[in-house]
Amino acid sequence: MVRPRPLIEVLLIGPTNSRLRTALLDTGADDTIFPESLAFLIGIDLTVAPAGSNANPSVGSVPLRYATVTFRLTDGRERREWVATIGFTPTRLVYPVLGFAGFLQFFTATFFGDREEVELSVNGSYPGT
């Protein structure tokens, strides 16, 4: 069975490299979370990063280390780029999570369930270009 999910492609830019990933929009997530392996690939040193945790209904407490990245997002018409602090976790992810902090806080998100589409529009908090 194919399950429709609100997935979008985002580019993360770190100190030495960048990676494009398909990630899950999650309005129930306080944090934006990517795997620690990605931090390594884009040149982020997590050994000195501030630590925290996120409570998740599936796996319990999820350890996080926070670092700053640059996000890029486009639908072919608008181009958006902004700097955000996000969490990186060693816990295995099905998808990276685009939660409130660093991502959804900057957008108005409209989910069209019947069309299986989501629309993101920048809001007054958006800090980027």
Next chain:
Amino acid sequence: MNDRMQEIPWIDGRLVNENRNKYPTEELRKYAGQYVAWSLDGSCILASGSDELEMEKHLQEMGIDPSKVIGEYIPPSDLSVIGGFFSE
């Protein structure tokens, strides 16, 4: 840093979704449980691996720049996803 930023591609998310939705479901099922690298337009899968790092290793062996693909985990079709995490 500015020169590097200019080399980093902007991808058309709308086009990627359109192309990826056309990818045959039966073909995509072959990658269930694996990490795949989509082409920048979302039309084909270039490499795969058991995890993100193995996928990147395969890309490099093929001479493909890992920063010029879209990485995605393909979950099994019977998996119900809550919050992006696997259930214990």
